[in-house]
Amino acid sequence: MQAVKSLFQKWWNLSLIIRIVTGLVIGVILGITVPGLGILTLIGNIFVGALKAVAPILVFVLVMSALANAGGGIQKRFRTVIILYLLGTLLAAVTAVAASYIFPVGMVLTEAAEGTAPPSNISEVLMNLVTNMVSNPVAALTNANYIGILFWAIVFGFGLRELASAQTRSMIDEIAQVVSQAVRWIINFAPFGILGLVYTAVSESGLEIFTVYGRLLLNLVGSMLFVALVVNPIIVALFLKRNPYPLVFRCIRESGVTAFFTRSSAANIPVNMKLCADLGLESDFYSVSIPLGATINMAGAAVTITTMTLAVCHTLGVHVDFPTAIVLSVISTLGACGASGVAGGSLLLIPLACSLFGISADIAMQAVSVGFIIGVIQDSVETAVNSSSDVLFTATAEFHDRLQQNKKVDF
Numbered sequence: 369m370q371a372v373k374s375l376f377q378k379w380w381n382l383s384l385i386i387r388i389v390t391g392l393v394i395g396v397i398l399g400i401t402v403p404g405l406g407i408l409t410l411i412g413n414i415f416v417g418a419l420k421a422v423a424p425i426l427v428f429v430l431v432m433s434a435l436a437n438a439g440g441g442i443q444k445r446f447r448t449v450i451i452l453y454l455l456g457t458l459l460a461a462v463t464a465v466a467a468s469y470i471f472p473v474g475m476v477l478t479e480a481a482e483g484t485a486p487p488s489n490i491s492e493v494l495m496n497l498v499t500n501m502v503s504n505p506v507a508a509l510t511n512a513n514y515i516g517i518l519f520w521a522i523v524f525g526f527g528l529r530e531l532a533s534a535q536t537r538s539m540i541d542e543i544a545q546v547v548s549q550a551v552r553w554i555i556n557f558a559p560f561g562i563l564g565l566v567y568t569a570v571s572e573s574g575l576e577i578f579t580v581y582g583r584l585l586l587n588l589v590g591s592m593l594f595v596a597l598v599v600n601p602i603i604v605a606l607f608l609k610r611n612p613y614p615l616v617f618r619c620i621r622e623s624g625v626t627a628f629f630t631r632s633s634a635a636n637i638p639v640n641m642k643l644c645a646d647l648g649l650e651s652d653f654y655s656v657s658i659p660l661g662a663t664i665n666m667a668g669a670a671v672t673i674t675t676m677t678l679a680v681c682h683t684l685g686v687h688v689d690f691p692t693a694i695v696l697s698v699i700s701t702l703g704a705c706g707a708s709g710v711a712g713g714s715l716l717l718i719p720l721a722c723s724l725f726g727i728s729a730d731i732a733m734q735a736v737s738v739g740f741i742i743g744v745i746q747d748s749v750e751t752a753v754n755s756s757s758d759v760l761f762t763a764t765a766e767f768h769d770r771l772q773q774n775k776k777v778d779f
Contacts, residue, residue, distance in 0.1 A: 415561020435525025
């Protein structure tokens with residue numbers, strides 16, 4: 369009994385990253401050798417469900433507490449991080465255009481996706497975003513509508529800052545700390561959750577998608593990796609004037625890996641906030657910038673929209689000149705920023721982008737159905753790029769501000 373207790377204690381004393389990698393390896397081995405263990409799938413679902421359940425409450429109380437108790441001087445950081453989010457998304461779309469020109473790919477069009485209704489124009493996407501913003505705050509929490517959660521948390525946070533007593537603001541801060549502790553407990557079970565998720569993915573997903581859609585997947589994943597490993601580091605280096613890769617690799621390792629397997633930016637918000645705390649960032653800032661990034665920092669989504677649209681054009685023999693490709697990049701950027709307010713996310717914005725070239729919605733929806741087929745990989749990489757860059761750009765904005773004040777920066 370003592371030996372088991374000692375072994376258990378040694379396990380919990382290991383770094384969380386080592387425990388997650390261990391769970392990942394065990395999940396792969398079991399997925400290959402012993403498929404069909406429902407208990408492991410259940411464990412993975414429980415982990416993702418717990419993160420999704422606590423994330424709306426975490427965002428609401430942390431943003432509200434951060435604004436109610438915030439000091440001055442962080443407004444400049446918010447301007448910087450918003451610029452970084454939008455710049456990163458736009459350059460991701462441009463990267464996808466370049467990759468599609470250099471390595472043009474087509475696709476095998478399938479039956480149209482059923483039961484889905486894509487937006488008809490970009491104004492509809494943005495209107496949906498604004499409508500979600502002012503939805504009932506209780507409904508926003510219930511439905512995990514992060515646009516609405518963020519909006520009302522900001523309103524209530526400023527209200528508390530202006531009107532509430534110090535005791536009330538302190539109570540809100542204590543509630544935020546309690547929710548944060550609950551999140552830390554859940555994240556400690558990430559190795560078991562990752563084990564279950566990896567097991568399910570390996571045992572259920574065949575290799576067919578690599579044979580039929582291999583080149584399309586290679587283009588998508590290659591573009592996203594180029595954004596994560598080249599474009600984003602260049603942006604960070606320009607702002608911080610130092611080697612960005614230690615920070616880039618840490619964000620990918622501690623945020624991107626988890627996001628890859630959960631395939632949910634919402635579920636990864638607690639993971640990102642913990643990483644920001646470990647990086648020594650100010651909670652007043654990252655409590656707002658991380659959920660904001662989960663809604664408007666969508667580099668992976670921009671790559672998906674652009675690449676899939678140009679693949680349809682190539683399949684149909686539609687010529688895309690350079691000026692039109694730039695317009696497509698802008699539309700993909702705006703659409704990606706609004707993707708969180710559209711059911712189905714980035715895939716349902718493909719018909720909108722295709723309409724730029726006069727391609728009918730019926731044909732474009734066939735591309736959407738291809739997206740659902742390859743989504744087990746495409747969506748995983750997309751979420752990993754989106755989520756890890758939320759922390760990367762949040763840290764860059766704060767470190768940039770510190771450097772301008774001649775403060776020490778260490779990552």
